[in-house]
Amino acid sequence: MGQIEWAMWANEQALASGLILITGGIVATAGQFTQWYFGAYSMYPGVFVCLLEYPRGKRAKGSTMERCGQKYMTAVVKLFGPLTRNYYIRAILHLMLSVPAGFLLATILGTACLAIASGIYLLAAVRGEQWTPIEPKPKERPQVGGTIKQPPSDPPPRPPAEARKKRSEEEAAGEGASPGGPQTNPMEVTDEVV
Amino acid sequence: MGNWVINHWFSALFLAVWLGLNAFLFVDTFLKYEKADKYYYTREILGLSLACARASAICLNFNSMLILLPVCRNLLSFLRGTCSFCSRTLRKQLDHNLTFHKLVAYMICLHTAIHIIAHLFNFHRYSRSRQATDGSLASILSSLSHHEKEGGSWLNPFQSPNMTVEYVTFTSIAGLTGVIMTIALILMVTSATKFIRRSYFEVFWYTHHLFIFYIVGLGIHGIGGIVRGQTEESMNDNHPLNCSESFEKWDDHDFHCRHPQFEGNPPESWKWILAPVILYIFERILRFYRSQQKVVITKVVMHPSKVLELQMNKRGFSMEVGQYIFVNCPSISLLEWHPFTLTSAPEEDFFSIHIRGAGDWTENLIRAFEQQHSSFPRIEVDGPFGTVSEDVFQYEVAMLVGAGIGVTPYASILKSIWYKFQRADHNLKTQKAGHATLNFDKATDIVTGLKQKTSFGRPMWTNEFSAIATSHPKSVVGVFLCGPRTLAKSLRKCCHQYSSLDPRKVQFYFNKENF
Numbered sequence: 001m002g003q004i005e006w007a008m009w010a011n012e013q014a015l016a017s018g019l020i021l022i023t024g025g026i027v028a029t030a031g032q033f034t035q036w037y038f039g040a041y042s043m044y045p046g047v048f049v050c051l052l053e054y055p056r057g058k059r060a061k062g063s064t065m066e067r068c069g070q071k072y073m074t075a076v077v078k079l080f081g082p083l084t085r086n087y088y089i090r091a092i093l094h095l096m097l098s099v100p101a102g103f104l105l106a107t108i109l110g111t112a113c114l115a116i117a118s119g120i121y122l123l124a125a126v127r128g129e130q131w132t133p134i135e136p137k138p139k140e141r142p143q144v145g146g147t148i149k150q151p152p153s154d155p156p157p158r159p160p161a162e163a164r165k166k167r168s169e170e171e172a173a174g175e176g177a178s179p180g181g182p183q184t185n186p187m188e189v190t191d192e193v194v
Numbered sequence: 195m196g197n198w199v200i201n202h203w204f205s206a207l208f209l210a211v212w213l214g215l216n217a218f219l220f221v222d223t224f225l226k227y228e229k230a231d232k233y234y235y236t237r238e239i240l241g242l243s244l245a246c247a248r249a250s251a252i253c254l255n256f257n258s259m260l261i262l263l264p265v266c267r268n269l270l271s272f273l274r275g276t277c278s279f280c281s282r283t284l285r286k287q288l289d290h291n292l293t294f295h296k297l298v299a300y301m302i303c304l305h306t307a308i309h310i311i312a313h314l315f316n317f318h319r320y321s322r323s324r325q326a327t328d329g330s331l332a333s334i335l336s337s338l339s340h341h342e343k344e345g346g347s348w349l350n351p352f353q354s355p356n357m358t359v360e361y362v363t364f365t366s367i368a369g370l371t372g373v374i375m376t377i378a379l380i381l382m383v384t385s386a387t388k389f390i391r392r393s394y395f396e397v398f399w400y401t402h403h404l405f406i407f408y409i410v411g412l413g414i415h416g417i418g419g420i421v422r423g424q425t426e427e428s429m430n431d432n433h434p435l436n437c438s439e440s441f442e443k444w445d446d447h448d449f450h451c452r453h454p455q456f457e458g459n460p461p462e463s464w465k466w467i468l469a470p471v472i473l474y475i476f477e478r479i480l481r482f483y484r485s486q487q488k489v490v491i492t493k494v495v496m497h498p499s500k501v502l503e504l505q506m507n508k509r510g511f512s513m514e515v516g517q518y519i520f521v522n523c524p525s526i527s528l529l530e531w532h533p534f535t536l537t538s539a540p541e542e543d544f545f546s547i548h549i550r551g552a553g554d555w556t557e558n559l560i561r562a563f564e565q566q567h568s569s570f571p572r573i574e575v576d577g578p579f580g581t582v583s584e585d586v587f588q589y590e591v592a593m594l595v596g597a598g599i600g601v602t603p604y605a606s607i608l609k610s611i612w613y614k615f616q617r618a619d620h621n622l623k624t625q626k627a628g629h630a631t632l633n634f635d636k637a638t639d640i641v642t643g644l645k646q647k648t649s650f651g652r653p654m655w656t657n658e659f660s661a662i663a664t665s666h667p668k669s670v671v672g673v674f675l676c677g678p679r680t681l682a683k684s685l686r687k688c689c690h691q692y693s694s695l696d697p698r699k700v701q702f703y704f705n706k707e708n709f
Contacts, residue, residue, distance in 0.1 A: 003554045004394045012384040020380070027311050033318045034359070056389075065389050105359045106314050109373070113380055 005059060007087055007129045010120035014053040014094060017117050021046030021101055021110030028106035035104055042101035042110060049097065049114065052077060052084070057131040066134055078133045085132075087125035094118035205290065209297070212260075216253055216301065224249035232423040234434035235349060235454055239323045239332045240316050247312035248421065250305040255466040257305065258412055261298045262470040264291035266477040267579050268484075303383060306376060313372075317359040324352040331441045338453060347455040349422050367418045375411035378404040395553060399530055409471060412463050419458020428455035481531075485522060485574035492544050494563050494570065500551035501599075502560045503537070505544045508575055513540050515586070515606045519547065519577030526558045526571070535602040536578060539609035541617075545578075550599045587611070589672030589703070593662065595685065597677030604676065655684055659692040663700045671702045 021042045028039025055074040058064050077084045084090070098114035101107035227233050227245035237244055264270070270288045326333040336350035352362055363369030384390075385401035424434070437444070437451035444453050493505035513536050520531040532555060538546040551557040562571045586592050586607050594604040662671060673689055675682055682704075689702035 003557075004397055006397075008393065009385055009390055009397050012387055012390060013381070016380060016384050023307070023311075027314055031315055031318055033314070034321065059393065062393065105317065105363055108360070109310070109376060109380075112373070112377055116377075116381070 003061065005124070005129055006120050006127065007057060007124035007131065008059065010087075010117050010124055011053050011056060013113060013120060014049055014117035017094075017098075017110055017113035018046045018049035018053060020113055021049065021098075021107055024101070024104075024107035024110050028104055031106075033104070033106060038100060038104035039106050042104070042107040045097040045101070045114075046110065049094065052090075056134065058134045060129070064134055070134075071136055074133045077131075085130050087121045087129055087131065090131075091118045091121040091125055094121065208294075212297075216256065219252045219256055220249045223252040230423075231429065231434055234438065235331075235335050235424060235456070236422055238438070239335060239350065240319050243312040243315035243319070244421075247309055247316055250308040250312065253305045254302060254309060254412075255463050257298050257302045258409070258463070259466040259470050261295060261302065262409075262467075262474045264295040264298075266473055267291070268477050268480045268576075269473060271579055299383070299386075303379065306379060310372070310376065317362065320350050320352050321357070321359050321362075324350055324357070325355045329442070331438065334441055334444070335454070338456070347425075347428075347453075347457075349454075349456045351418075351420050366420060368415055368420050371411040371415045375408050375415070378407040378411070382408070393553075395532070396527075396530060396555065409467060412467060414461070416459070416461030416463055419460065421459045422456040423459065425455045425457045428452070481520075481576050484576050487575075489573045489575050491570050491573060493546075496560075496564065497548070500557075500560060502549045502551075502563055503546055504549070504563075504573070505538070505546040506573065506575065507544050511545060511575075511578075513538075513545055513578045515540060515610045516603050517578035517580040519545075519575050519579070521547065522574040522576070523555075523559055523562070523571055524574065526555060526562065530555055531576065532556070535606070537602045537605040539606055539613055541610060541613035548599070548602055548605070552599075586672060586674060587614075590669045591662065591666050591671040593658075593671060593673045595673070595675045595677060595681070597681060600676035602676070604674070655688045656691075659688045659702070663692045663694075663702075667700050668698065669700055671700065673702055673704045675705070 025039040025041070025043035025046060027033075028036045029043075033039065051073060054067060055070040055077050056064060056067055082089075094114050095118040098111040098118065101114075102111035224245045227248045228237070228242070233244065270291055274288050320336070323330075323332040323336040326336070336352070338348050338350070351366065363373065382402050382404050385398050391398045424432075431452040432444075432454045434454075437454075440449070440451060443449045444451055487508060487510075490507045491504060492507055493503075495503040495505075497503060516535075518533050518535045520533050522531045534547040534549060536545055537548050538544060549556055549559060551560045559571075586594070592607075594607065596602070596604050673685055675685055686704045689704040692700070693702045694700050
């Protein structure tokens with residue numbers, strides 16, 4: 001499990017929790033359940049958590065799939081610097097936000113899910129992970145045909161490195177290079193130049 | 195459009211039937227609970243949310259039954275094998291098992307949401323009627339005590355006015371199992387998003403085993419009999435249509451209406467999920483049994499760009515082109531099974547896979563094999579699975595496009611074509627096969643060692659397609675892709691663009707493989 005970035009999963013979990021909090025809050029308020037004001041309250045942390053968690057952080061290794069339209073929220077989240085970068089702060093924040101919603105049945109599911117997300121963020125923080133914004137790349141115009149360069153001088157199939165080195169030494173000694181490689185197909189294979 | 199219909203008619207029909215069954219079950223159950231006299235008094239307290247909760251419950255039962263079936267891959271292979279007389283289109287449906295699994299999962303999530311919201315209203319209304327002192331029918335029904343000598347003839351699960359909804363939720367079997375199941379479901383879904391699955395497969399794999407809590411919870415969810423309807427004999431004494439208006443007089447001994455008696459519905463979820471659970475247990479046992487069979491590693495090749503090739507042998511193993519296997523390495527991880535496409539041809543006397551280092555498990559495996567001094571770690575194999583990619587052989591001209599490690603299915607196909615050619619296999623229609631590999635590391639050689647044309651850089655598809663169209667003006671060309679979606683879009687567009695309107699002239703058919 002060495003390379004798992006727990007923060008990525010915590011992010012998905014927190015986003016889901018935010019949505020659940022919002023839904024629970026709406027149901028409780030609309031149904032005017034007992035103590036529905038807890039429900040009315042929990043819509044706010046729900047929205048806040050959704051906004052905070054929407055921009056996905058950059059993976060330490062490999063490329064990251066951005067969520068649709070996340071660059072606007074990335075700019076906002078980036079502004080808070082260490083407050084949003086540090087996962088300890090996020091873990092504590094989510095835990096605190098989830099507690100009041102735990103007093104109402106309609107939102108208790110949101111509490112449980114957000115608390116779990118908080119726990120995963122804590123794990124991520126302990127392992128030294130950080131939230132890094134995904135910077136927009138300068139848009140490069142796709143050059144049609146631009147990537148096709150001169151083919152390398154020694155295309156495959158070619159013999160393994162040692163034989164190649166020997167061959168180049170022989171070449172340097174003035175002998176002619178053998179065409180293609182020692183790969184001989186038992187059957188005639190024709191190349192169609194397209 | 196016609197191409198889509200030909201390729202997808204069975205999927206569309208299957209999905210239509212599935213959605214239709216869902217709709218039918220929902221509406222049928224909804225009407226039953228909304229109209230039946232048996233639930234008249236229950237509805238008096240609960241209103242519409244009773245029917246909503248029950249209707250979504252039946253859909254949950256139905257989909258929970260279905261969800262285990264697409265992941266029984268040995269069972270599906272068996273079906274595919276026995277169904278060899280079925281058309282290829284039908285058999286190819288079995289390849290979309292994971293897509294169906296996800297659709298069913300989404301349906302479960304939707305119905306879970308409906309079910310929970312409906313029950314929130316139900317509990318709220320039960321609680322409110324229990325606390326009501328206005329002498330309404332609802333409050334009289336709610337006060338039918340749990341301690342009556344008939345025992346269990348109560349309607350309202352809230353035994354006293356002081357009980358909160360939270361208390362009843364966490365002290366009733368239905369409530370507690372409901373909460374556990376929902377949390378398990380949410381954790382399974384958040385760890386199964388495409389991003390997490392592709393980047394951190396282990397998180398997905400281990401978390402997904404929380405389904406055990408879901409299934410067990412579902413089985414015992416209804417034990418408490420919390421959904422109450424009037425008993426048959428009580429309907430004789432107190433038919434709601436006759437007696438509901440005169441509920442104030444029920445206490446009168448002389449009155450012809452007695453107090454109604456209620457009974458809980460017996461749990462029925464277990465009836466839905468029993469068979470799939472048994473099949474799934476059998477599937478896991480079978481996987482374990484197959485994995486115990488000895489795999490002999492005959493050759494290990496370390497390719498550049500961190501690609502490991504393993505050539506293996508296993509007794510009784512027979513494969514076809516385009517299939518894949520699941521591999522487990524107990525010394526790295528006891529429980530993880532990872533899928534890999536077979537890169538060898540069936541005509542060869544071994545089977546091989548090419549593994550690219552792309553995460554914890556793969557990198558550990560490559561490292562374990564790099565240490566040449568110690569003996570190789572033991573490998574367990576399950577499979578092969580997947581529909582044979584025999585489609586390729588049915589086209590006169592095949593255009594195979596693979597991106598990165600996505601070239602692996604085509605390695606197998608190309609080698610097989612070569613062997614078939616050599617052995618003059620008359621079933622092989624393919625006369626020309628062109629292979630484009632998009633390689634990110636320009637210095638590396640790729641899989642097969644066949645002498646083939648390789649261009650460097652991104653091909654200009656319009657050029658390629660028009661060239662093939664001009665050189666094969668009357669052929670049917672099959673275009674196969676194993677690669678990213680954006681590439682699929684451009685290839686599909688080219689297929690439409692360069693297919694001639696005249697069906698006798700060149701036609702391009704697009705096929706996409708993905709894992």
